[in-house]
Amino acid sequence: MRIPILKLGNYLLISIQVELDDQTALLFQEDLLNKIHQEGSQGIVIDLTSVDMIDSYIAKVIGDVVEMSNLMGAKVVLTGIQPAVAITLVEMGVSLNGVQTALDLEQGLEKLQQELEG
Amino acid sequence: MTTQSSVEIGTEWGIVSARQAGRELSKGLGFSSVDQARITTAISELARNIYLYTKNGVIGLEVVNDGHRQGIIITARDQGPGIENLRDVMVDGYSTSGGLGAGLPGVKRLMDEFDIQSNPGEGTLITTTKWLR
Amino acid sequence: MHSSVVDFIYQNKDIYIKKWRSTLDELDLNIYHSSISNEIIEETKAEFIDLVFGTLYTGEGEVAARFRRFADRLIYYHIPLSEFIRSLQLLRRVIMHDLEEQSTKEQYDRYNVDLEDWLDENINKLVDEFSNARENTVNLQNTALKELSAPLIPVFDKICVMPLVGTVDTERAKQIMESLLDGIIQHRAQVVLIDITGVPVVDTMVAHHIIKASQAVQLVGAECILVGIRPEIAQTIVNLGIDLSKIITKSTLQKGVYTALQMTRREIITLDEQRSTEV
Ligand SMILES: Nc1ncnc2c1ncn2[C@@H]1O[C@H](COP(=O)(O)OP(=O)(O)O)[C@@H](O)[C@H]1O
């Protein structure tokens, strides 16, 4: 299964709506990096509102995706992480250090704009 | 009165179906949304370890009642290589696969009771329980 | 069942009320609270006398309701129950004394049993109602505590404050974390100020919970500022080697609010006189 990546000006928007199995997560990593390369995108919002569980493996994939995107010159904001997901991640000791977050898509885009356009 | 189910973890899909079974069971028992996430995440971690480190194994889910309260017992059983040093794998950040090493110590913190038995060459059995508050 | 002795007491009730009153006056009803007024104490005694003698001629339902009211009163004013139970023993002694003089040995034995029954019934009702009433109060207090455990107060658009009061144990920390995160989503807050002015001791465990909470707050997409750090708390934090460097901290709530406004790109300005009169 592929996760759709939407283009919005200089930004890429991804809303994860499916159960994140490992294969999907890895495929997504690959697709996103290719897209950044193709489009020269500067900002990315990954919306996780519909995701009801993130285990340490998926957290690592997400953390890696953010780091790789940063290396390619794109800023990433994760949005919509649910309270229950945040609590389990923190209890597991996975705090996704250094990753930018926002409450929802709207605030995520705002954050990108502030960071990129000053 | 106990309800039991088990999911084979042979492929990656087993991980998904094990945690879906856990989500449904915990929801049905009336666990809070945070506890549902804790239980599902714990199952995912244990199932993934079976998938990553052994050829195959089984995740068992069981509803228990100790007379005062209900709970869910998750068992993860495999006939894989086993774990040499149990103390090491319970340390945050310890991983032999380049993972985050947060799985086993994380499960222990997410759940109320946690037990691990392993014999090198024979396999591993992890039993962990969450009680309904 | 105890009609004979009940008749006896009822017939002489004015005498016994008077005699019992004087023994009641010796009771110490003020041991918990020195602040109960004499008026209330007198009222309580009168109500108790009515209550006990009322059982002689009032219907079951009404008696139960009276006992409940009386128990509520004791709890409300922190008046000890034991003193009233003791007073019933005193009443028994007074009545028995008279019975001994006025009746045959056979009558006396029967009266004795009946009197015990009557008093036991009163004591049982009193104790039952008292513990029911107390349980209710405790339940109410628990619910209140749970709600109090983490009120998230929106102070400005996008800025909320969570004042923590009392000790923070692991169970409470979990509740606080949940209502903190739910509140952030509900109010769409971008910055939360956690005010620890009301937390008596910040040890490594409390600090651990605060660090975890601030990590979770960041994950859902907001920022945390820790405020209300008193000098002695700053000292303990450093002496214990607790690393709070990843968390923004301010000494007072007010300073925290200024920082929060900056973080959300706003500021408070004073309108000049002319403009403010125009508005
Ligand atoms: N079922 C298992 N059989 C054998 N080894 C295991 C098993 N589960 C975990 N391990 C070992 O324990 C280590 C720690 O596991 P875990 O805490 O889940 O972290 P991670 O999976 O990220 O490495 C693994 O790297 C692996 O070496």
Ligand SMILES: [Mg+2]
């Ligand atoms: Mg693992």
